[in-house]
Amino acid sequence: MAEIEPMRDGKIVDGKIALSTSLWDTSLEMPPRQDASEVDGRDANTPDKWIKRHPEMLRNTGAHPFNSEPPLKRLQEAGWITPPSLHVVRNHGAVPQLSWSEHQLKITGVPKPVNLSMEQIASGEWGTIVSIPVTFICAGNRRKEQNMTKKTVGFDWGAGAVGNSVWTGVRLCDLLAAVGITRPSKEHRFVHFEGPLGELPQGKTGSYGTSIDLGWALDRERDVLLAFKQNGELLTPDHGFPLRTLLPGCIGGRMIKWLTSMWVSDKPSENHYHYFDNRVLPPHVDADLACAEGWWYKPEYIINHMNINSAMFEPRHNSFVKEVSFPKTLKVSGYAYTGGGHKIIRAEISLDSGKSWEITELSRPEDEIAEARGTDKHWCWAWWETEVDMSRLLDSSCEEICCRAWDSNQNCQPVQLTWTVMGMLNNPIYRIKIHRENNMLWFEHPTQGSMPGGWMTDQAGQFNENFAVEATPGKSGVAPLRPVAAVWKGAKIDSVSAASPSSQDAFKTTKAGKLVQSTDEWLSGISMEEVKKHDNETSCWFVVKGNVYDGTPYLQDHPGGASSILLAGGLEATEDFEAVHSTRAWEMLKDYYIGPLKSQKAQTLARPGQDLVKLLSIFASLGLCLVFWVRFGRSSSREPATSAFRDNCGQP
Numbered sequence: 001m002a003e004i005e006p007m008r009d010g011k012i013v014d015g016k017i018a019l020s021t022s023l024w025d026t027s028l029e030m031p032p033r034q035d036a037s038e039v040d041g042r043d044a045n046t047p048d049k050w051i052k053r054h055p056e057m058l059r060n061t062g063a064h065p066f067n068s069e070p071p072l073k074r075l076q077e078a079g080w081i082t083p084p085s086l087h088v089v090r091n092h093g094a095v096p097q098l099s100w101s102e103h104q105l106k107i108t109g110v111p112k113p114v115n116l117s118m119e120q121i122a123s124g125e126w127g128t129i130v131s132i133p134v135t136f137i138c139a140g141n142r143r144k145e146q147n148m149t150k151k152t153v154g155f156d157w158g159a160g161a162v163g164n165s166v167w168t169g170v171r172l173c174d175l176l177a178a179v180g181i182t183r184p185s186k187e188h189r190f191v192h193f194e195g196p197l198g199e200l201p202q203g204k205t206g207s208y209g210t211s212i213d214l215g216w217a218l219d220r221e222r223d224v225l226l227a228f229k230q231n232g233e234l235l236t237p238d239h240g241f242p243l244r245t246l247l248p249g250c251i252g253g254r255m256i257k258w259l260t261s262m263w264v265s266d267k268p269s270e271n272h273y274h275y276f277d278n279r280v281l282p283p284h285v286d287a288d289l290a291c292a293e294g295w296w297y298k299p300e301y302i303i304n305h306m307n308i309n310s311a312m313f314e315p316r317h318n319s320f321v322k323e324v325s326f327p328k329t330l331k332v333s334g335y336a337y338t339g340g341g342h343k344i345i346r347a348e349i350s351l352d353s354g355k356s357w358e359i360t361e362l363s364r365p366e367d368e369i370a371e372a373r374g375t376d377k378h379w380c381w382a383w384w385e386t387e388v389d390m391s392r393l394l395d396s397s398c399e400e401i402c403c404r405a406w407d408s409n410q411n412c413q414p415v416q417l418t419w420t421v422m423g424m425l426n427n428p429i430y431r432i433k434i435h436r437e438n439n440m441l442w443f444e445h446p447t448q449g450s451m452p453g454g455w456m457t458d459q460a461g462q463f464n465e466n467f468a469v470e471a472t473p474g475k476s477g478v479a480p481l482r483p484v485a486a487v488w489k490g491a492k493i494d495s496v497s498a499a500s501p502s503s504q505d506a507f508k509t510t511k512a513g514k515l516v517q518s519t520d521e522w523l524s525g526i527s528m529e530e531v532k533k534h535d536n537e538t539s540c541w542f543v544v545k546g547n548v549y550d551g552t553p554y555l556q557d558h559p560g561g562a563s564s565i566l567l568a569g570g571l572e573a574t575e576d577f578e579a580v581h582s583t584r585a586w587e588m589l590k591d592y593y594i595g596p597l598k599s600q601k602a603q604t605l606a607r608p609g610q611d612l613v614k615l616l617s618i619f620a621s622l623g624l625c626l627v628f629w630v631r632f633g634r635s636s637s638r639e640p641a642t643s644a645f646r647d648n649c650g651q652p
């Protein structure tokens, strides 16, 4: 083994990491890590207050749990290899605090069960240590486009839920061989992975787990790793320190972080998240039907391998070119990825809403690595770019720039979005709208992840001066003669128009919700002062759309964990609630209603004795808070939950 695949322990030498190859040596330069130097104020009151996170990472579920993607601009500027600090993170709850010296991986259900320390795993005695570049993608990448069409059960992700790093670890097939498993049998068909027990609110064991077919795990060509390093350094807590699984070509949701136990059995996983997460169901199935008809349990709807996808880095959202300084050409660039080890063979753009497609210049740094490895497997994203003649963009018949990619299996992205209840693997062609106004041209992406803006959102068509950036001119100023890939001769393809999401109407009733108690007084109106007093485990109220809810009885069962509700305790939480929840969750919310919020006016009238000076001082401090808030953004999670992540202003 060691002869055909030498030990590659991921050490950085002269800024480079030697990769695992069998034919000749090759290495990859590592980008600057860009680690944060201090804990972000937004984490201060959460269980993750010990973790330093890049301040520009966009938070898609408020302050906690940390579900985060980099703005597209930062992702692109970081380069083809993504530093851990700017790499997408999906956490279902608090990050477990584990130690390298004490952590053990328990392996059972095998002929030679064993508990392995991290030192043992990293020693190379249980399998050669290998280093390979792999693109990691959250299956929710681009989900906000689905949510803007109709709310799914998942929270918003923009197009930045993707990162590419060099991962170092031991091959699962080698480790399995060392514990006595070299091929599937009737008793040995699935390999299970699980994180720490009791880590999460849901499921019998409270742990995140899944299983994959043993044949997949044993296939050396599929490069399944138990990884302990990312880009040459030990994993960061958010990426699974000290040990995680890494399944190239697969969705992130199957790669278990903080890996604690592994076993082999004759049945697939029964873990809660194995069934109720990472599924693509047919579009007619909503959350209720999925439960009523058992769709979660149908094995064919599980998702493992990534589908083909692409998106544009440039022109950036809200970027512009002014008439006085129109460049000759404009740079159009983006990324593309696919699953299952296939490779992206071309990326195309269309300037006529998909009737014809023109081939762009593709960059696939992985080719040389795959060659040196002697494999046809491709696990990394491809980048592409081209330049477009400004005269074509100025022509009013050009309404949008679209992109799509093709892979070596001739898979291509669909023209239209297909809605599904979890909104996963969303991959229709990516469309940037072109606006012509005030002697300038400006560009609008479909969404912005957790940031406001985008032609699919309520803010469609609104140019934001505060975040405006100049679009990048083309490199050479001469548009290449791009080969036209295909021309659609059929009926006109309409460009997709902006769909306004229908936000939930304010809920009105005179009765308390089924699961809480209220009083006549509260049902006639509750002051914000009263709400503020209920901000802890014994009584946790929050305000959504002018109504007050008592979330206390739901703390322990909440899928987002008790801390998400506690963080909203005593606060106005409409925007954060809206960002995350499905129609079903909005229905459930009604059961926790305890009364309407008293309007500011009503509260003032109810206290005629209050002198004017006191009122003025309240308004003055409110004004000051607002100025402070707008100026510095939110740094403490005890500030109003509303807009918790909207002010994180690194515009993609």
Ligand code: HEM
Pocket (backbone or CB within 6 Å): 061, 062, 064, 065, 067, 091, 092, 093, 153, 154, 155, 542, 549, 550, 551, 554, 558, 559, 560, 561, 564, 565, 568, 573, 576, 577, 580, 581, 582, 583, 584, 585, 588, 589, 592, 641
């Ligand atoms: C009693 C009130 C609440 C109910 C009934 C409720 C219900 C739910 C449900 C059913 C989900 C699963 C996803 C879905 O179906 O939408 C969920 C997820 C979530 N909720 Fe709530 N929720 C409540 C309050 C809150 C509050 C006040 C916050 C914070 C503002 C919050 C933050 C979250 C987060 C972050 C998740 C996502 C967890 C993940 O997927 O990682 N929830 N909630």
